[in-house]
Amino acid sequence: MSQTLDHHEAELPDIPVDVTPEQYADILEGLSQASVDRHFDAFIDVPWDDPDFQVRHDDPRWVLPTDVDPLGAHPWYQAQPLARQIEIGQWRQANVLKVGLQFENILIRGIMQYVFTLPNGSPEYRYLTHEATEECHHTQMFQQTVNRIGVDVEGMPWLMRKIAGILPWAGSAVPFAFFIGVLAGEEPIDHTQKGILRSGKELPPVLSRIMEIHVAEEARHISFAHHYIRRNAPKLGRIEKLVISLLFPVIMRVLCDVIMVPSKAFRKEFGIPRKVMKDLYWRAPESRERLQELFGDVRMLADQSGLRENRLARWMWKLCRIDGRPSRFRSEPPVAFAQV
Numbered sequence: 001m002s003q004t005l006d007h008h009e010a011e012l013p014d015i016p017v018d019v020t021p022e023q024y025a026d027i028l029e030g031l032s033q034a035s036v037d038r039h040f041d042a043f044i045d046v047p048w049d050d051p052d053f054q055v056r057h058d059d060p061r062w063v064l065p066t067d068v069d070p071l072g073a074h075p076w077y078q079a080q081p082l083a084r085q086i087e088i089g090q091w092r093q094a095n096v097l098k099v100g101l102q103f104e105n106i107l108i109r110g111i112m113q114y115v116f117t118l119p120n121g122s123p124e125y126r127y128l129t130h131e132a133t134e135e136c137h138h139t140q141m142f143q144q145t146v147n148r149i150g151v152d153v154e155g156m157p158w159l160m161r162k163i164a165g166i167l168p169w170a171g172s173a174v175p176f177a178f179f180i181g182v183l184a185g186e187e188p189i190d191h192t193q194k195g196i197l198r199s200g201k202e203l204p205p206v207l208s209r210i211m212e213i214h215v216a217e218e219a220r221h222i223s224f225a226h227h228y229i230r231r232n233a234p235k236l237g238r239i240e241k242l243v244i245s246l247l248f249p250v251i252m253r254v255l256c257d258v259i260m261v262p263s264k265a266f267r268k269e270f271g272i273p274r275k276v277m278k279d280l281y282w283r284a285p286e287s288r289e290r291l292q293e294l295f296g297d298v299r300m301l302a303d304q305s306g307l308r309e310n311r312l313a314r315w316m317w318k319l320c321r322i323d324g325r326p327s328r329f330r331s332e333p334p335v336a337f338a339q340v
Contacts, residue, residue, distance in 0.1 A: 098155030110171030184255035
């Protein structure tokens with residue numbers, strides 16, 4: 001599994017930060033061709049009818065991993081009977097997938113808003129429509145898995161679901177902020193799924209397969225967002241750049257909590273003590289460390305784009321509790337993995 005992950009990451013080497021319009025067009029052409037050469041269909045590349053891909057409610061592989069999911073490592077969870085750990089694990093994975101497909105639904109609509117504004121000959125048009133196609137397959141794949149698990153999860157918090165109808169308009173109104181939001185939704189899930197795949201933990205086959213597919217294609221999507229932000233940051237006006245530099249960590253932290261923090265319904269369903277949830281998200285020192293690890297790549301991007309160079313911006317990253325060492329390269333494993 002980890003070899004598959006490393007192979008997908010190797011397909012997308014880092015590109016120099018400063019690129020000409022011609023180099024940018026070449027990068028997008030390469031990403032588009034990668035989408036042609038290696039893409040997945042939700043109902044062809046996942047063998048839903050295979051007996052091994054059926055969801056069993058007595059399968060211990062649904063127990064949450066201790067080295068990636070904060071809840072999985074907590075003594076309260078580990079003290080639960082095995083059947084309860086499996087039930088909690090399935091609910092947790094189903095809700096993360098539901099949040100992911102809801103976010104990608106917003107992303108697809110935002111991309112369509114953005115490409116509607118592009119002129120003929122734009123090198124971004126073809127790539128972004130490839131990305132939207134792939135995200136459609138991800139939503140199908142995630143929803144099919146949620147249906148198989150069989151728990152009626154809501155996904156995003158109530159407020160986010162209510163404002164989801166207006167968020168795609170940011171794709172055409174404020175595209176720079178929109179693509180920061182894209183990263184805020186993609187990076188936490190991508191980082192977590194890579195951590196699970198790298199850990200070598202045995203997973204239910206359906207979960208393992210959809211993670212492998214998602215990580216493989218998200219590598220391209222995240223690569224585009226990084227290039228877009230780096231290329232367009234120098235075009236920001238002085239005041240606009242200051243505002244964006246302050247909003248950058250806020251957007252990251254807000255959407256991270258939407259994705260990663262379990263809902264009140266989850267806490268009530270399983271009687272999880274309030275103190276446990278507060279420690280896990282994100283009061284305990286090890287939880288804060290996990291939170292910071294999620295954003296190494298975007299801290300690197302903010303530094304490369306000049307969006308973390310002023311004192312107020314650096315203070316805002318600290319206030320949001322997602323400051324720390326930037327990654328040295330995209331998808332750099334956490335130290336715990338790097339030392340293995």
